[in-house]
Amino acid sequence: xxxxxxxxxxxxxxxxxxxxxxxxxxxxxxxxxxxxxxxxxxxxxxxxxxxxxxxxxxxxxxxxxxxxxxxxxxxxxxxxxxxxxxxxxxxxxxxxxxxxxxxxxxxxxxxxxxxxxxxxxxxxxxxxxxxxxxxxxxxxxxxxxxxxxxxxxxxxxxxxxxxxxxxxxxxxxxxxxxxxxxxxxxxxxxxxxxxxxxxxx
Amino acid sequence: xxxxxxxxxxxxxxxxxxxxxxxxxxxxxxxxxxxxxxxxxxxxxxxxxxxxxxxxxxxxxxxxxxxxxxxxxxxxxxxxxxxxxxxxxxxxxxxxxxxxxxxxxxxxxxxxxxxxxxxxxxxxxxxxxxxxxxxxxxxxxxxxxxxxxxxxxxxxxxxxxxxxxxxxxxxxxxxxxxxxxxxxxxxxxxxxxxxxxxxxxxxxxxxxxxxxxxxxxxxxxxxxxxxxxxxxxxxxxxxxxxxxxxxxxxxxxxxxxxxxxxxxxxxxxxxxxxxxxxxxxxxxxxxxxxxxxxxxxxxxxxxxxxxxxxxxxxxxxxxxxxxxxxxxxxxxxxxxxxxxxxxxxxxxxxxxxxxxxxxxxxxxxxxxxxxxxx
Numbered sequence: 369x370x371x372x373x374x375x376x377x378x379x380x381x382x383x384x385x386x387x388x389x390x391x392x393x394x395x396x397x398x399x400x401x402x403x404x405x406x407x408x409x410x411x412x413x414x415x416x417x418x419x420x421x422x423x424x425x426x427x428x429x430x431x432x433x434x435x436x437x438x439x440x441x442x443x444x445x446x447x448x449x450x451x452x453x454x455x456x457x458x459x460x461x462x463x464x465x466x467x468x469x470x471x472x473x474x475x476x477x478x479x480x481x482x483x484x485x486x487x488x489x490x491x492x493x494x495x496x497x498x499x500x501x502x503x504x505x506x507x508x509x510x511x512x513x514x515x516x517x518x519x520x521x522x523x524x525x526x527x528x529x530x531x532x533x534x535x536x537x538x539x540x541x542x543x544x545x546x547x548x549x550x551x552x553x554x555x556x557x558x559x560x561x562x563x564x565x566x567x568x569x
Numbered sequence: 570x571x572x573x574x575x576x577x578x579x580x581x582x583x584x585x586x587x588x589x590x591x592x593x594x595x596x597x598x599x600x601x602x603x604x605x606x607x608x609x610x611x612x613x614x615x616x617x618x619x620x621x622x623x624x625x626x627x628x629x630x631x632x633x634x635x636x637x638x639x640x641x642x643x644x645x646x647x648x649x650x651x652x653x654x655x656x657x658x659x660x661x662x663x664x665x666x667x668x669x670x671x672x673x674x675x676x677x678x679x680x681x682x683x684x685x686x687x688x689x690x691x692x693x694x695x696x697x698x699x700x701x702x703x704x705x706x707x708x709x710x711x712x713x714x715x716x717x718x719x720x721x722x723x724x725x726x727x728x729x730x731x732x733x734x735x736x737x738x739x740x741x742x743x744x745x746x747x748x749x750x751x752x753x754x755x756x757x758x759x760x761x762x763x764x765x766x767x768x769x770x771x772x773x774x775x776x777x778x779x780x781x782x783x784x785x786x787x788x789x790x791x792x793x794x795x796x797x798x799x800x801x802x803x804x805x806x807x808x809x810x811x812x813x814x815x816x817x818x819x820x821x822x823x824x825x826x827x828x829x830x831x832x833x834x835x836x837x838x839x840x841x842x843x844x845x846x847x848x849x850x851x852x853x854x855x856x857x858x859x860x861x862x863x864x865x866x867x868x869x870x871x872x873x874x875x876x877x878x879x880x881x882x883x884x885x886x887x888x889x890x891x892x893x894x895x896x897x898x899x900x901x902x903x904x905x906x907x908x909x910x911x912x913x914x915x916x917x918x919x920x921x922x923x924x925x926x927x928x929x930x931x932x933x934x935x936x937x938x939x940x941x942x943x
Binding site for chain 1: 632
């Protein structure tokens, strides 16, 4: 698999078109965390995000022959993911706030256990890390879905505003202003929570 | 530069998306304006904090499942149908050969009066019907039959929208030149009824070749009853020996087939009605759905219902980013924008085509030039 580390997504996709499954596995490996993070934060539910994650990759697999590297692979992938989320929203308009909170608690617990497994942090450090992460996560989730989506695509997905505008089918200036409001909203949230940005003022 | 301009561009600066010239202008303003510069520092600080945001991980079970699916798909390349093959010269030759044989067999098979002896009930029905049509004269039974006779069965894959508003005389041709790339180039071409008529048997042969038999050919030959419709009867609309007959389509496939036939004879309203109705009840992942959505948009354009067409095209583009017809949809959308006087949107769409589809860049540029010229 190491042979593929240097290859671009687009090239890997073409290799997969030719039948090289390892190229696809490299793509999966590269995007699993950011894509899943995007889905969890958009759908606000781990279980639904896992379904979505599977579905997005299955669609990529299914339409591999029609893929043409005319745009970046990530743009294509997030477009599929975005459409899937839109479908989900349509299907489940009546979002249940309680189950959402539950999902987020599970999420934090899950991540906590990941840290325990992965590091030798002291309980205090561990508590601090998870507390900070909890606040950041909550700040992101406090944004409107539109702002949150632009923020996540830009920060975690590494997409340009132009690409984001194409994925969401909005004018590029709208994408940028959503990003600006998102940063303002995040800042305000952290200030209200009284930490993290305190030294800045 | 004023503060408003500056604030609008801070995000670009933050993410390094400014040209060197604009960047210099902005930085000059920032060094002189404490308000804007403070705002920028805040944005930078916020962004920095959020680099510590973690990414949750999907479960390994799901990944294993995805990898298995990828493996399976790679092992079955045959399951992925390559549309491009349709435009390979060898394929065309094969279709012609099959077609020739098919036409001969079909003519032989028809005979003078096919399968009259089907079922006693059928026989009775036919007699009764004959009697009725003799008595009633002006009432036409089974209008589908009559329509079919006017416009023989037309398949399927390629709907034939003819009257697209000024469908790029130049562009249409050059799209075709690109050949085999997208497989739909016939799509934009205007077709007269006559060419469609000539092609009908070819299409049928092609369809059979594709493993999708025409609707109930057998029942068509047996002349099963269709619907009763009251309509003025005229000689030319009800020839004596209708060549194709089929039952009233109840299945989804049959409905879509009827809609495509309607499109082929430029009955946009008829096709639009069927598509709108069937899309309402069609499951989300029904494989025919993208096709139906696209064709509905084409109908709406030809019906000059531009706002609806626009919505439909935007929906299609949003819902099927992996569609092989995305470029066509974008061209149509740009055209629809332009027809509604939304020149900026039209230009933006052509621009998008230019960037995304290098092979279509020239067509898009031609359109852009035309818009500039207006």
